[in-house]
Amino acid sequence: MRLAEAWRLSRIPYREVVYRSLAEEKGRMWWGAFGRNQPSKEGHNDHELTKRALRIAKFDKIIVSVFNVFVCLAPFAVPFLGATNFGVASSIALSLAVSFGLTTLYAIQTLSSFVSAESTILLSTLPIERNDFSLITLFSFVRSVDYIVFGSMLSQVAAVFLVTGMPAAALIMFFAAVMNELFAVTIALWFSRVFQKNLLRGGKSRGGTALRLAFIFMWGALLISVGFLFSIPWYIVPNLENIILGLGQISSLLLSLLYPFSTGILVASISYSSVALVAVVFSSIAMAGYALLAVLAGRWSLGTAKNISQGAGMKIARIAVKDFSVRIHAPLMGYVLKDLKVASRNPATAFFFALPVLETVIIALMISSLETLRATAVLVATTMGGIFALFIPLALLTAEGRGLEYTKTLPISTRRIIVSKTLVSTASYVPVPLALLLLSSAKPLTTPYTILIPFLMAVSVASASIFEIKLFLRDTTTGKIDAIVNDIGKLVVGVLTVIVPEVAYAAAFLLAFSHSLSVLVMGTVTFAELAVAVYLLNRS
Amino acid sequence: MESGFGATSEPLIETSGLRKVFGSFQALIDLNLRVMPGEIYGLLGPNGAGKTTTIKTILGLLEPTSGWIKVAGLDPTKDSVEVKSKIGYVAENPIVYDSLSPRDFFEFVASIRRINQETANNMITQLANAFEMSQYFDSPIATLSLGMKQKVALTASIVHQPPVLLLDEPLNGLDAKSSRIVKDLISFHAQKGGAILFSTHIMEVAEHVCTRIGIIDQGRVVAEGTLDQLRSKAEGVGRTLEEVFLKLTHEESEIADTTKILREAFFKNETG
Numbered sequence: 001m002r003l004a005e006a007w008r009l010s011r012i013p014y015r016e017v018v019y020r021s022l023a024e025e026k027g028r029m030w031w032g033a034f035g036r037n038q039p040s041k042e043g044h045n046d047h048e049l050t051k052r053a054l055r056i057a058k059f060d061k062i063i064v065s066v067f068n069v070f071v072c073l074a075p076f077a078v079p080f081l082g083a084t085n086f087g088v089a090s091s092i093a094l095s096l097a098v099s100f101g102l103t104t105l106y107a108i109q110t111l112s113s114f115v116s117a118e119s120t121i122l123l124s125t126l127p128i129e130r131n132d133f134s135l136i137t138l139f140s141f142v143r144s145v146d147y148i149v150f151g152s153m154l155s156q157v158a159a160v161f162l163v164t165g166m167p168a169a170a171l172i173m174f175f176a177a178v179m180n181e182l183f184a185v186t187i188a189l190w191f192s193r194v195f196q197k198n199l200l201r202g203g204k205s206r207g208g209t210a211l212r213l214a215f216i217f218m219w220g221a222l223l224i225s226v227g228f229l230f231s232i233p234w235y236i237v238p239n240l241e242n243i244i245l246g247l248g249q250i251s252s253l254l255l256s257l258l259y260p261f262s263t264g265i266l267v268a269s270i271s272y273s274s275v276a277l278v279a280v281v282f283s284s285i286a287m288a289g290y291a292l293l294a295v296l297a298g299r300w301s302l303g304t305a306k307n308i309s310q311g312a313g314m315k316i317a318r319i320a321v322k323d324f325s326v327r328i329h330a331p332l333m334g335y336v337l338k339d340l341k342v343a344s345r346n347p348a349t350a351f352f353f354a355l356p357v358l359e360t361v362i363i364a365l366m367i368s369s370l371e372t373l374r375a376t377a378v379l380v381a382t383t384m385g386g387i388f389a390l391f392i393p394l395a396l397l398t399a400e401g402r403g404l405e406y407t408k409t410l411p412i413s414t415r416r417i418i419v420s421k422t423l424v425s426t427a428s429y430v431p432v433p434l435a436l437l438l439l440s441s442a443k444p445l446t447t448p449y450t451i452l453i454p455f456l457m458a459v460s461v462a463s464a465s466i467f468e469i470k471l472f473l474r475d476t477t478t479g480k481i482d483a484i485v486n487d488i489g490k491l492v493v494g495v496l497t498v499i500v501p502e503v504a505y506a507a508a509f510l511l512a513f514s515h516s517l518s519v520l521v522m523g524t525v526t527f528a529e530l531a532v533a534v535y536l537l538n539r540s
Numbered sequence: 541m542e543s544g545f546g547a548t549s550e551p552l553i554e555t556s557g558l559r560k561v562f563g564s565f566q567a568l569i570d571l572n573l574r575v576m577p578g579e580i581y582g583l584l585g586p587n588g589a590g591k592t593t594t595i596k597t598i599l600g601l602l603e604p605t606s607g608w609i610k611v612a613g614l615d616p617t618k619d620s621v622e623v624k625s626k627i628g629y630v631a632e633n634p635i636v637y638d639s640l641s642p643r644d645f646f647e648f649v650a651s652i653r654r655i656n657q658e659t660a661n662n663m664i665t666q667l668a669n670a671f672e673m674s675q676y677f678d679s680p681i682a683t684l685s686l687g688m689k690q691k692v693a694l695t696a697s698i699v700h701q702p703p704v705l706l707l708d709e710p711l712n713g714l715d716a717k718s719s720r721i722v723k724d725l726i727s728f729h730a731q732k733g734g735a736i737l738f739s740t741h742i743m744e745v746a747e748h749v750c751t752r753i754g755i756i757d758q759g760r761v762v763a764e765g766t767l768d769q770l771r772s773k774a775e776g777v778g779r780t781l782e783e784v785f786l787k788l789t790h791e792e793s794e795i796a797d798t799t800k801i802l803r804e805a806f807f808k809n810e811t812g
Contacts, residue, residue, distance in 0.1 A: 334651020
């Protein structure tokens, strides 16, 4: 089979993957019909979803690719914005790290459908040679990440060439970018495979659940790291440059062995004459090693794609059980537990659960450097924690997926569903006040009233969650992008609900210079918000 | 008949002048149904006749354009939650939460339905054994066959022993043994005083399981009654239900024409 023919045919399994990942989002569309009791829209949405699936996926890929190109180029802009050093080594390292993270995150979103092997079922019934079939499967896999991968590679190579003006530097960057994307896609494929395998294993294994939680945490860490790296290049680039090019220092030698700094140092050695020879030698050896690793990663990915195409996608474990007992809970708890199980087993929503934990860690690190626990620091920390918790209701609603059709047949009110999701999002915020309470025992507070702030924020998070879900139920969206725009609207309402009591605190303090009065004002605003939320809830 | 659901002479399912319109398409036109306690009512009709719409409207998933519905004396448009607690429903395509295992799913359903722990465990254990779910009980539903998914949906629909069962093609994908078990369960349910509204394409099932049959075509009930009553309406004593059905839905002559065309197309290459 010709490559062009294989590429053309690969569109079929690719479309199936796209459709499946979009079908996961169907829950959000059905919610509208559920909330407004206009189920006739369901058929319309189904039809729309099928018709627009590819167009939406393409648009989605373009948006992510443009963003990816932007963040890949951002570190290279630092030297033009007043950084004292040239900054090419640290810019390259940061750019590679950020594009690695974003490509991995994007690939994980689409590859979970790919690794289940169901996307190739249709083609597997046709008389196609086994090798050709493998090639088609591989191409369908490439299609799901093509724009993102090529966008980052091209932008990085172009940026290095523009900054250094040297073809040799651009050539090294090209190889490094290829390696980087290979690592990202391989890790995403591996992650998706392990996640799916863990799910398909089934059973009541606590080990399996722990492994899944570890992956969720790792995923969240990756997301935070990407955001962290992207938000601080302006500060990090000049300092990092000094460290990684520090002549003869042990730290710089160690960094020259570590990916992606080794790439930065190797390219910088072409541009700078001041780079230590030993660092150049170390980074060259490291790059050769990473190239070998990239070859192995590529081979593994190819082999995995081949296995998937040949029906060896996943082994489903069947363990015979004798005990059919179930644990009955109160309806609300039953719904909460179902939500937690469903959302944590969906790769597209699972990582949201890692955010509150990671947020707590970041808050703890942020505050641990302060000598006194000031009200300002507590306000900032609680706002951050609150905003992160606001992603949870949307994740839970999205994770409902097709199962929502079944829920609609059960004797459960919309009110109870809203309360269950609100409980989960509020509970996800609880580690933040607890961490602050713990820190307050180790650090002096400017005023004891400060410690009430994060607890009042918990009330705000609950109100914000109710507002978000109510808005979700009101809207009927017709596509992924439409859904994203809608989600942003809901998040804005949620964020405002969380911020308003803090603004009230700040305003009261500026007027009266009294922490006790400020906490009282904040508490009043918080409970006023809750009253409105409960009123809306009772109208559900 | 045992009266496990409370002795009543009132219909458990009743619709009057039921109409459902989707845009310009009339899915249901003046539908009048009465299903009494202990009755197994078979709803037969060609694809797109309105069987699923009827069931979804009775369940309260679709709001009627006009007319009214009563389920155990309650209005699904006003007492939605209460009505759903009195119904066990199996959809045409068993849709459940794919990432949950049958155990997780039953826990969820039994919790929402507030079933007593002992009753739930007893029913689930009996049904899981009958449907041979042992190997699949802790596997994600996504990995189960269509038949096994159907068994999970059926188990969830009767675990709370509701007075009303709405079954939309409940034998889809089931093997012979499981089909027999389901037919027996339906029969037990009727004996206990429950009402079953049963949609099927399988004439043999309707012929042997249902106490009364309604033939629906283009949103209207064109004939209703016992098999003997339908035979006399179709003016053909001794006819099978399939023949009666084709006659009443005016598809008998269409089939002859279609078969002729297909035969010609199928053998064209050989004769050519």
